Structures are given as structure tokens and as C-alpha cells.
Amino acid sequence: MAASEPSATPSAQTKRSLLDQLELDTRLLGMIGAFVLVCVVFNIMTDGRFLTPRNIFTLTVQTVSVAIMATGMVFIIVTRHIDLSVGAILAASSAVMAMTQTQYLPNALGLGLEHPLTPWITIAVGLVVGAAIGCFNGWLVGYQGIPAFIVTLGGFLVWRNVGWYQTSGQTIGPLDPTFMAFGGINGTLGVGLSWIFAALAVAATCWLLFQARRNKVSHDMTPKPLWAEVSLAGLLSALIIGFVWIMNSYEIPTRRLERLFEARGEIMPEGYTEGYGVPISVFLLIAIAIAMTVIARKTRLGRYIFATGGNPDAAELSGINTRLLTVKIFGLMGALCALSAVVASSRLANHTNDIGTLDELRVIAAAVIGGTALSGGIGTIYGAILGALIMQSLASGMAMMGVDAPLQNIVVGAVLVFAVWIDIQYRKRMGEKI
Structure with missing residues (x-):
């Protein structure tokens, strides 16, 4: 009778034991390794220009807007929904804030661009608008039973054009100096x-x-x-x-x-x-990342979000108001879109009608690449931020190499599909539900 083969070599057992002792997230290690590889490859192919202080500063600032929204998209996807309207909500919120500080406040209250209250009133108005749009989307999904894909696809078409009508299709600027401090190089x-x-x-x-x-x-x-x-x-x-x-x-x-x-x-x-x-925008991202992590791990809302994503029927039978929960997470997503609008418009120093274009795809890709499972119930805030950084690194590196925009989109799309495939294989190997 042939002897049975050992289940694992001694070196593999030692490696597994070491990882267990260190409590290392192997998926996170893989993402970090991928990010380092991307940086090294682009640095070599750009003759050392990719890892210069100037480019790293620019890369960091450009990542913030998408990363902020990606933290909210984690909650959306964890609860088995999707939001295709985030870029449009960003554009609508940006338009409202631009008009508030350049038209509405000066005409109604006589507050100019350099008045101390102007930037804070502007941001508050933007947050209210973004959260209201998000709550409306959540109400349609949670209480009216319309699939999130359809609701947010409609929002993708509606809200950007609502913003266009607010500004009559014009670029609005300059913006308040204090407001622009959230954009990166200006603050x-x-x-x-x-x-x-x-x-x-x-x-x-x-x-x-x-x-x-x-x-x-x-x-x-x-x-x-x-x-x-x-x-x-x-x-x-x-x-x-x-x-x-x-x-x-x-x-x-x-x-x-x-x-x-x-x-x-x-x-x-x-x-x-x-x-x-x-940059001050980095502090904003850090604050949001900490707040969202605390919500996910330490609050009742976070437990409800992950419980609902794991098994919606069981969550509802256990007494969780899943419909109200849907309104809350979409409202939170809308507010985060408004904060991203602050960062994006501040970085550009004005509001433009194409602001946030294709951000919905970048945000979803960042969350998925960061390990958020489309089947629901699994996702991390830090993973989504790292996913956003990887996405922006790819775009920045290819732009520095002179790669055409169509080819950039091809590469990003291929990377997204590959990342999901890797994640599926990882979950199968770990025995998780796909």
C-alpha cells in the first residue's frame, strides 16, 4: 500500500504558522505587493520620473477624491447594491457649491469670496445636497423596491445634467481661497x-x-x-x-x-x-478613513451593514430595518460625493461640467480591487483606499509614458477583471462563499 503524501511541506507549514502568528492579511499583502510592483515598473519605464517627490505629491492629491468616495462604495457593495451615480452626484454638488459662493451668497447675504463664512456655508450646502440626493436614491431602492442598478443608472443620467442647468453649462470660478485649500497644492x-x-x-x-x-x-x-x-x-x-x-x-x-x-x-x-x-486634502481623507473604519467595526450601524450584506433575509428576520439602512448608506454615499466635490473642484480652482466624469467606474474599481466582495458581506476601508491608489498609479504612470487614453482604459479594465478573478480564486482557496 502506497504511503499517503504529506498535506504540506515543513517549510509551507512554518510559513503558514508564521503568518498566523503575525495575523497578517494575505489579501492586503498582495495588494501592497501589486502597488509596489506598479511603482517600480513605472519608475523604470519613465527613467526615474515616477517616484520623484513632485509626482508622488501629485499622485497623492489626485487619489484623494476617488478614495473618499470609495470608502462609501464599500458599504454600498457590502450590502449587495451598486451606485453608478457617484460621479454625477459629485458634479451636481460641485455645481451647487460653485454657484453658492459666486452667486447665491453674494446676492442674498452680501458675502463675498473672501468672507470667513463663505467656504463653510458653501460646504454645508454641498453636503446637504449630496446627502439629500443619496437619501432619495436609497428611498427608491429600499422603500420602492427598484433595483439599485436602475436607480443609480438613472441618477447617472439625471444629476450631472441638473448640475449643467444650474451653471448654464459654464465653467464657474474663481472659487473662495479658503475653499480651495482643500484641493491639494493650494492648501x-x-x-x-x-x-x-x-x-x-x-x-x-x-x-x-x-x-x-x-x-x-x-x-x-x-x-x-x-x-x-x-x-x-x-x-x-x-x-x-x-x-x-x-x-x-x-x-x-x-x-x-x-x-x-x-x-x-x-x-x-x-x-x-x-x-x-x-496637503490638507490628505488630512481630510485620513479623517474620513478613520471615521468610516470606526463605523464599520465599532458601531451598531456597521454591524447591521455587514450582517445585511452577509444574509439580507436573516438580517431582516432578526429585526434590522433593512429599508431604512439602505437609505442611510446611500445618504452617506451622497455626502461623501459632496466632500469629494470639494476636493476635486478645489484642486481645479473652479467648477467644470466634466468634473467627476467616469469617477463612478474608478470608485467601483477601487472598492473591488481593494477586496470588497460583489456578493456582499466582505470589504475594508483601507483596502478601498489602497485600491484607489493603485488605480491612480496606473493612470498616472501610463500618462507619463505617453499612453493614449483609449489604451489606458483598456489596461484599467483588464486590471479590474483580473483583480476580481484573483479575488474569486482566493476565496475559493480559503473556502469562502463566492
């Missing part, structure tokens, strides 16, 4: 404050890891090996410091510095240089 912390942010972020990261370890011990759970905790803290701290160093390394052009000194009535010292620092 950064500067070198000094950025280093302070790095120090605080490193301290917060180490404290959170320590608290997580202490909680496990207090609940009689086996924590990670101490060396693993220290290594993880060191790696995350190095990433934070490295990111801030790159942002600070992107220097403000000399002519712009001269204008800044002239505006203050000063003469710029010879040889003076200054870095941009971390």
Missing part, C-alpha cells in the same frame, strides 16, 4: 507643521498598537509575539516619516515663493527654498 501644512504631524502620527500609531495588545491580554487572547509588534510599529513609523519627508521634499517653485514674499512686502533671501508639506 498644505508646510514643512514644520508636517513634521509635527509625523511625530503625532507615529505616537498615535504606537499607542494604538499597544492598546490593541493590552486589550487582547485582558481578554485572555494570545497577542502577537513582542518582536512582531515592535517590527510592525517600526515599519508603520518608517512609512509615515518617509511619506512626510517626500511631501516636504517637493519644493515650491522659486517664482511662486517670490510672489508670496512680495505679497507680504518682503524680499526673498537669495537661495531660499521651501517645501509644500502634507
Whole structure:
């Protein structure tokens, strides 16, 4: 009788045991590896121009708008819905905010573009409009029983053109200076404050890891090996410091510095240089990512979202108001679209009618590439943000190589299908429901 083959080699067992001890998310590691590979390949093919401080700064700023919406799309897809109207809601919200600060407030209240209240009233109006559109979509889906695909496909056609009628098809600008600070290059912390942010972020990261370890011990759970905790803290701290160093390394052009000194009535010292620092839009993304993660993991709403996505019938039988839940998640998606409109229009310094075009596809792709299962019940906020970064890296790298737009779309589409195929194979291997 032939001897049975061993189920796994000793090296494979050791590797699996090590991964279990470190509690590493293999799907996340795969995405990080893919992102690093994309960056290395494009850096080689662009003769080192891809990984320069200037391009990384630009890449970061361009990612924020899609990443913000991708965090909301995670909740939409987790509950087995889809939202094809996010780009149109962004455009409608942007149009409302542009008209509010350039027409409505000056005419109604006499508040000009540089009035302290103008940007905040504008953002509040945009959030209300975006959330209202989202809630309306959710009401149609949850209470009227219309499939989300149809509702949001209709919204895709409706809301962008509603925005067009608000502006009569015109580009609206310039926008309020404080409002434009959320766009990236027009609003950064500067070198000094950025280093302070790095120090605080490193301290917060180490404290959170320590608290997580202490909680496990207090609940009689086996924590990670101490060396693993220290290594993880060191790696995350190095990433934070490295990111801030790159942002600070992107220097403000000399002519712009001269204008800044002239505006203050000063003469710029010879040889003076200054870095941009971390963009304010990045802080907005970080704040939203933290808030959405807390909602997903620590709140009743988050538990209801994932329970509904896992088994809608069981969730409803257990007492969850799935119809109201649908309204809430679509309303949240609409509000996030409005915040993305703030970032996108601020980065452009005006509202244009093509703002947010094809963003719905980029947002859905970012969530799916980030590991959100189209079958529902599975998804992470950090995965969606990383997916958005991968998507933007592909677009930026191909643009730097001079790749035509049609070929760029072909590559992105192929990557999306490939990412879903990889995810399906991974779930089959792990024994998860597809």
C-alpha cells in the first residue's frame, strides 16, 4: 500500500504558522505587493520620473477624491447594491457649491469670496445636497423596491445634467481661497507643521498598537509575539516619516515663493527654498478613513451593514430595518460625493461640467480591487483606499509614458477583471462563499 503524501511541506507549514502568528492579511499583502510592483515598473519605464517627490505629491492629491468616495462604495457593495451615480452626484454638488459662493451668497447675504463664512456655508450646502440626493436614491431602492442598478443608472443620467442647468453649462470660478485649500497644492501644512504631524502620527500609531495588545491580554487572547509588534510599529513609523519627508521634499517653485514674499512686502533671501508639506486634502481623507473604519467595526450601524450584506433575509428576520439602512448608506454615499466635490473642484480652482466624469467606474474599481466582495458581506476601508491608489498609479504612470487614453482604459479594465478573478480564486482557496 502506497504511503499517503504529506498535506504540506515543513517549510509551507512554518510559513503558514508564521503568518498566523503575525495575523497578517494575505489579501492586503498582495495588494501592497501589486502597488509596489506598479511603482517600480513605472519608475523604470519613465527613467526615474515616477517616484520623484513632485509626482508622488501629485499622485497623492489626485487619489484623494476617488478614495473618499470609495470608502462609501464599500458599504454600498457590502450590502449587495451598486451606485453608478457617484460621479454625477459629485458634479451636481460641485455645481451647487460653485454657484453658492459666486452667486447665491453674494446676492442674498452680501458675502463675498473672501468672507470667513463663505467656504463653510458653501460646504454645508454641498453636503446637504449630496446627502439629500443619496437619501432619495436609497428611498427608491429600499422603500420602492427598484433595483439599485436602475436607480443609480438613472441618477447617472439625471444629476450631472441638473448640475449643467444650474451653471448654464459654464465653467464657474474663481472659487473662495479658503475653499480651495482643500484641493491639494493650494492648501498644505508646510514643512514644520508636517513634521509635527509625523511625530503625532507615529505616537498615535504606537499607542494604538499597544492598546490593541493590552486589550487582547485582558481578554485572555494570545497577542502577537513582542518582536512582531515592535517590527510592525517600526515599519508603520518608517512609512509615515518617509511619506512626510517626500511631501516636504517637493519644493515650491522659486517664482511662486517670490510672489508670496512680495505679497507680504518682503524680499526673498537669495537661495531660499521651501517645501509644500502634507496637503490638507490628505488630512481630510485620513479623517474620513478613520471615521468610516470606526463605523464599520465599532458601531451598531456597521454591524447591521455587514450582517445585511452577509444574509439580507436573516438580517431582516432578526429585526434590522433593512429599508431604512439602505437609505442611510446611500445618504452617506451622497455626502461623501459632496466632500469629494470639494476636493476635486478645489484642486481645479473652479467648477467644470466634466468634473467627476467616469469617477463612478474608478470608485467601483477601487472598492473591488481593494477586496470588497460583489456578493456582499466582505470589504475594508483601507483596502478601498489602497485600491484607489493603485488605480491612480496606473493612470498616472501610463500618462507619463505617453499612453493614449483609449489604451489606458483598456489596461484599467483588464486590471479590474483580473483583480476580481484573483479575488474569486482566493476565496475559493480559503473556502469562502463566492
